[in-house]
Amino acid sequence: MMLATLYMSVKGIRKPTIRKIAGLDAIGEAVGRATEMGRPVHFTPGIAGLGTDTGPQTLAGLSVLSHVAELAAKYKTTLWTTIRIPSVQPLAAEIVRQAYVKAGAPEAYDEDKIIFLSDTQFAYASGVVGLMHREKVAANIMIGGFWAESLLFAEAGYLTGAIQIAGTAQTSQIPFFVAACDYCLIGEEILAAGAYLSKDPVQLGAIWGTDYAKAIAIIIIGVGLVLSLAGNNVLWKLLSGPLWT
Amino acid sequence: MDTFELLGTLMAAAFTLMVYSFFYKENKAYRFAEHVFIGLAVAHSTVISSKYVWDTALAPLTTKGDAFWILPILVGLLFPFFFSKKYFWIYRIPVSTVVGTGIGLGMAGLLRSQFIDQIAQTIALPNLKATWISGSHPINMALIAIGTVGTLFFFIFTVEQKGPLLYASHVGRWTMMIAFGAAFGFTVMARMSLLIGRLQFLLDPTGVAWYLVPVAVVIIAAVVLMERGKGAKS
Amino acid sequence: MSFFDKLEKVDPRLMYVLLFIVVALPLVRPFGLPISMSPMTVAFYDTVEKIKPGDVAVVSIDYSPASQPEQYPQTKAVMAHLSAKGAKIVCLGFWADGAPFIDRAFKDVFGKSKDHPKYGTDFVNLGWVPNGEVGMASIGKDIQTTCPKDYYGSPTAAIPMMKDIKGGRDFKLVVSLASGTPGVPEWLRQIQAQYGVTFLTGVTAVSAPATRQYFPAQVAGVLEGLAGAAEYEVLLIKYGYIGTLAPPMDSQSFSHLLVIIFIVLGNVGFVLRKYGKAK
Amino acid sequence: MSVAIRRSLPLVITFIAGLLVIGDYYLRIPDYNKLVSNWMSFVNVASSFAVIIGYVTLTRIHARRLTQRKAGWYNSAALIFAMYGLLIWGVFLSGGKFTADSAYTYWFNNLYVPLDSTIFSMLAFYIVSSAYRAFRARSAEATVLLVSAVIVMLGRAPVGPAIWPDIGPITSWIMAVPNTAGMRGITIGVALGVLSMGIRVLLGRERGYLGPGA
Numbered sequence: 001m002m003l004a005t006l007y008m009s010v011k012g013i014r015k016p017t018i019r020k021i022a023g024l025d026a027i028g029e030a031v032g033r034a035t036e037m038g039r040p041v042h043f044t045p046g047i048a049g050l051g052t053d054t055g056p057q058t059l060a061g062l063s064v065l066s067h068v069a070e071l072a073a074k075y076k077t078t079l080w081t082t083i084r085i086p087s088v089q090p091l092a093a094e095i096v097r098q099a100y101v102k103a104g105a106p107e108a109y110d111e112d113k114i115i116f117l118s119d120t121q122f123a124y125a126s127g128v129v130g131l132m133h134r135e136k137v138a139a140n141i142m143i144g145g146f147w148a149e150s151l152l153f154a155e156a157g158y159l160t161g162a163i164q165i166a167g168t169a170q171t172s173q174i175p176f177f178v179a180a181c182d183y184c185l186i187g188e189e190i191l192a193a194g195a196y197l198s199k200d201p202v203q204l205g206a207i208w209g210t211d212y213a214k215a216i217a218i219i220i221i222g223v224g225l226v227l228s229l230a231g232n233n234v235l236w237k238l239l240s241g242p243l244w245t
Numbered sequence: 246m247d248t249f250e251l252l253g254t255l256m257a258a259a260f261t262l263m264v265y266s267f268f269y270k271e272n273k274a275y276r277f278a279e280h281v282f283i284g285l286a287v288a289h290s291t292v293i294s295s296k297y298v299w300d301t302a303l304a305p306l307t308t309k310g311d312a313f314w315i316l317p318i319l320v321g322l323l324f325p326f327f328f329s330k331k332y333f334w335i336y337r338i339p340v341s342t343v344v345g346t347g348i349g350l351g352m353a354g355l356l357r358s359q360f361i362d363q364i365a366q367t368i369a370l371p372n373l374k375a376t377w378i379s380g381s382h383p384i385n386m387a388l389i390a391i392g393t394v395g396t397l398f399f400f401i402f403t404v405e406q407k408g409p410l411l412y413a414s415h416v417g418r419w420t421m422m423i424a425f426g427a428a429f430g431f432t433v434m435a436r437m438s439l440l441i442g443r444l445q446f447l448l449d450p451t452g453v454a455w456y457l458v459p460v461a462v463v464i465i466a467a468v469v470l471m472e473r474g475k476g477a478k479s
Numbered sequence: 480m481s482f483f484d485k486l487e488k489v490d491p492r493l494m495y496v497l498l499f500i501v502v503a504l505p506l507v508r509p510f511g512l513p514i515s516m517s518p519m520t521v522a523f524y525d526t527v528e529k530i531k532p533g534d535v536a537v538v539s540i541d542y543s544p545a546s547q548p549e550q551y552p553q554t555k556a557v558m559a560h561l562s563a564k565g566a567k568i569v570c571l572g573f574w575a576d577g578a579p580f581i582d583r584a585f586k587d588v589f590g591k592s593k594d595h596p597k598y599g600t601d602f603v604n605l606g607w608v609p610n611g612e613v614g615m616a617s618i619g620k621d622i623q624t625t626c627p628k629d630y631y632g633s634p635t636a637a638i639p640m641m642k643d644i645k646g647g648r649d650f651k652l653v654v655s656l657a658s659g660t661p662g663v664p665e666w667l668r669q670i671q672a673q674y675g676v677t678f679l680t681g682v683t684a685v686s687a688p689a690t691r692q693y694f695p696a697q698v699a700g701v702l703e704g705l706a707g708a709a710e711y712e713v714l715l716i717k718y719g720y721i722g723t724l725a726p727p728m729d730s731q732s733f734s735h736l737l738v739i740i741f742i743v744l745g746n747v748g749f750v751l752r753k754y755g756k757a758k
Numbered sequence: 759m760s761v762a763i764r765r766s767l768p769l770v771i772t773f774i775a776g777l778l779v780i781g782d783y784y785l786r787i788p789d790y791n792k793l794v795s796n797w798m799s800f801v802n803v804a805s806s807f808a809v810i811i812g813y814v815t816l817t818r819i820h821a822r823r824l825t826q827r828k829a830g831w832y833n834s835a836a837l838i839f840a841m842y843g844l845l846i847w848g849v850f851l852s853g854g855k856f857t858a859d860s861a862y863t864y865w866f867n868n869l870y871v872p873l874d875s876t877i878f879s880m881l882a883f884y885i886v887s888s889a890y891r892a893f894r895a896r897s898a899e900a901t902v903l904l905v906s907a908v909i910v911m912l913g914r915a916p917v918g919p920a921i922w923p924d925i926g927p928i929t930s931w932i933m934a935v936p937n938t939a940g941m942r943g944i945t946i947g948v949a950l951g952v953l954s955m956g957i958r959v960l961l962g963r964e965r966g967y968l969g970p971g972a
Contacts, residue, residue, distance in 0.1 A: 016403045050344065050967035054660060056955035059964065086811045087327070087340070087967070116815060122545070122877040123283040130271060147659060148545075148685070148881060151432075155884045158892055169948050171689045171941060172432065175425040178903065180892035186421065188947045191955075192402040202963045207402050210950040214397045217364055217946055224368025225390040229383060231370065239365040240696075253868035260869065264876040268495045268883060280833040282873040284840030287812050289857075289870060290575040292848030293607050294806040296856035300628040302803045317800045321807030328814060334764045337968045341768035343805045344959070344967050345775030346613055346798065352776070352956035353783035354612075354668025358697065359949035362672065363942055366696050378518070378927045380694070380934040389939045396943020417943060422899045424940030426906025427932050428688040429893075431704070433885055433911055435549060435684035437502070437734040438705035440882035441727045442548020443875060444503050491887040498886050512916035515926050518934075544871040545878035576874065579857055579866055606857075610805045613798055616779075620795040625802065631858050673783070684914075691933050692942040706914050732917030734882070739908050741890035746904075749894050 016208035018196040023165050023183035027141060030163040031071040034138035040078035042137040043068050044128060045092065046144020046168065047084040047121060054145040056191060057169050058088060061144030062095055063194035068141055069099035073108060080135060081114040084124040089116040125149035129156040142166040143190050146173045154180035251453055258454035261443060262461040269465050367393055392420035501737050505729035512729055520710040523679055523700030532565030534651035535644055540572035540580050542658040546683045550656045551580060552708040552724055553681035556715055557654055558588045563718045567640050568602040573614055573661050578607035582630065593631045599638045606630035611661035615669040619647030647674035658683040663690050667697050681707065705731060769962040776960040906932060
């Protein structure tokens with residue numbers, strides 16, 4: 001089913017649309033404000049490695065980075081991008097470069113502003129905190145997989161007075177982003193955001209496909225709940241038994 | 246405790262306090278400690294990886310002549326092509342090997358553990374004798390199912406949220422907010438535990454680490470005074 | 480600046496000092512508040528109680544020194560409990576910087592590690608296994624090939640207790656002391672679901688809420704952070720286990736109170752300012 | 759090698775590797791399972807070499823800072839000294855004991871452990887200041903979050919039940935019911951998202967992990 005929706009979207013048979021995602025529209029506002037203040041923007045795509053099951057979050061972050069970089073190039077605002085995973089660095093650099101080219105300002109692109117700080121979690125974190133204080137960032141955008149460093153970043157952003165837009169699918173970190181940031185993308189919203197911004201048929205098709213899978217989960221839970229409250233566990237047996245032998 | 250151990254504890258205490266000096270402000274002592282940490286971290290993962298490669302592949306290869314193990318070593322040695330602009334594509338061979346295996350395995354397991362098993366747990370038979378705080382009490386079972394469904398509705402993206410869908414996704418939002426509150430509370434708990442752990446080490450009356458606490462206080466006080474003096478002159 | 484503005488702008492350094500005092504005081508002079516019990520800890524304890532002598536229990540150290548204050552006491556307690564039940568303990572770890580804790584825990588719980596007379600018959604240290612989830616799947620399939628040598632460099636095949644332990648099918652229980660990725664979900668996918676092994680976990684409190692949804696069918700019990708470890712220690716008193724976590728739990732209480740007070744103070748300032756503006 | 763092969767080789771490897779292990783997860787064919795078991799051992803060893811990249815990257819950055827005497831060059835010197843010192847000790851001077859060597863353990867326990875746990879424990883301070891300054895009852899939702907957090911904080915420390923005995927069971931209920939529901943919904947959603955991403959990676963529709971220009 002996921003394959004089918006992916007296929008239909010890629011072939012242009014049906015173009016799925018994504019509902020409005022609040023935090024995303026705020027990115028323009030944040031970059032704009034940084035421009036007015038003459039202070040830089042900081043972006044991080046999180047600390048998830050690409051080859052893991054949290055890798056998609058990093059990729060979603062990179063889609064957002066492309067959008068942020070385009071805005072920064074348009075407004076001629078400095079954009080710092082910090083990286084924890086070594087192999088993400090060239091990727092991010094290429095995305096930022098292309099965004100600057102697209103915005104017609106390739107000469108403003110500076111490779112040294114996409115920096116690999118360290119592949120150790122807290123060393124990276126303290127590097128980011130240091131950078132935010134030193135550069136006095138006015139907008140701090142964090143989209144990707146975050147773990148314990150989320151609070152450090154949000155706090156540092158707060159101390160420099162930055163507008164903060166954050167999003168992650170790491171459930172234990174979302175509360176800090178909700179509590180301390182101006183806008184927060186919850187969980188999978190970041191994956192949808194990536195698709196929404198890039199308008200990439202592959203990503204859109206993927207979101208569409210997972211929506212169907214969720215609908216199926218909802219139906220099974222609905223029917224299963226009624227059955228189980230009536231004392232019938234036939235559906236439960238089906239799911240936990242004969243499917244796996 | 247011999248001298249060696251004693252020095253070790255003092256060193257650990259000194260570095261602990263160097264890191265905490267950050268709370269006065271970012272300073273040289275903190276940056277020094279941080280750099281040492283980065284170096285050690287990379288070194289440690291390399292040493293322990295070397296041990297693994299040695300035990301698993303190199304030892305059987307060199308002592309037993311088990312030729313199979315030459316393959317992963319060769320593939321692994323392609324990673325440094327990361328630094329070559331011209332031959333960067335070679336770096337993609339080990340990466341695709343590791344990523345393909347990792348993602349495939351993750352996908353296979355996710356479908357079972359995080360999808361089907363989770364749904365199954367939601368619709369398992371309730372336990373009529375369960376207490377009100379247990380998740381298997383019938384009313385709680387129903388609440389969990391409703392909350393889960395609401396949360397799933399919140400994460401449906403390709404349909405504009407209005408009408409009944411909006412209400413369902415509101416149920417999801419509220420459920421998640423309570424859950425996030427719990428997560429916040431637990432995280433506070435975790436962070437406090439970490440601080441407690443460090444202070445247990447620093448203030449242990451049977452150890453020597455606490456000797457350095459007054460030293461650090463004096464140093465920071467001296468720095469504060471010196472900087473005040475500077476401020477008056479300018 | 481009005482009083483309410485000030486109330487919202489207290490220097491963070493003042494808060495830091497207060498926190499330091501509140502945490503340090505009970506450590507120096509414990510109050511001894513009674514430790515309550517949570518259903519998760521009881522479930523954990525009951526599951527370990529069901530272990531019979533000779534059952535194979537895998538204990539995995541999936542944390543780094545950073546979360547050691549919470550998870551090292553869990554590690555020690557669970558090892559002591561398993562050994563009191565006569566389990567054969569296979570210790571390993573998927574976090575590079577957590578692996579050295581296995582040796583330390585053996586020394587703290589059993590007195591010695593590889594020089595202990597029971598090393599190799601009752602407990603073994605297989606050290607670090609790379610590659611996270613793939614490594615977990617590997618030990619499930621063939622633990623001998625995945626870990627050809629133990630932490631100290633002796634061949635695994637020559638270790639007496641490892642003769643009958645080939646992979647996931649031989650595990651009776653897996654206990655993962657986990658604080659991130661790889662951790663609980665990976666273990667569930669590769670070992671619990673695949674081989675039907677009973678799975679227990681001790682997590683850092685941060686991960687506790689996200690682990691809860693797997694209870695009871697996938698995870699049989701959870702030690703939640705330092706509180707979980709302290710409760711577990713209380714349950715282990717009957718085995719003569721001497722816990723050390725009562726004073727830290729006092730510190731925990733007071734630090735929580737401090738956080739709550741600060742939340743309330745901050746919000747009082749916030750609400751009054753908002754109300755004042757509306758006027 | 760031709761450009762076409764260069765481009766498609768990694769995609770083919772990813773696809774085959776992925777299918778190999780997915781099949782293995784659900785099929786019980788002894789020879790096939792054995793093959794995949796060997797494949798995983800192969801990948802485990804190969805993946806261990808990835809640390810080289812971090813090593814070289816850090817060496818390059820800090821050697822440059824050191825030779826150019828940039829601000830804070832002595833920190834770079836300390837970093838390189840720590841990095842190579844521990845490496846040389848662990849790999850070459852430990853007599854094949856690696857991390858089990860007692861001198862190695864000494865440095866690990868007295869430098870690495872305190873540094874890692876102290877840097878991590880700084881979060882305790884941040885959480886106090888952030889709770890105070892950022893955690894506001896801005897909306898009804900934020901208020902619910904706040905109340906739930908306060909109950910849990912009290913309920914899971916000895917002081918809560920000492921003040922009000924019922925707070926323990928209430929905390930247990932929050933954990934067992936709304937928390938489980940919310941987290942479960944999120945987990946199911948995320949699992950599907952990752953699954954769909956996995957499908958795209960295996961089909962070569964998502965190539966970010968291969969680096970620029972893939």
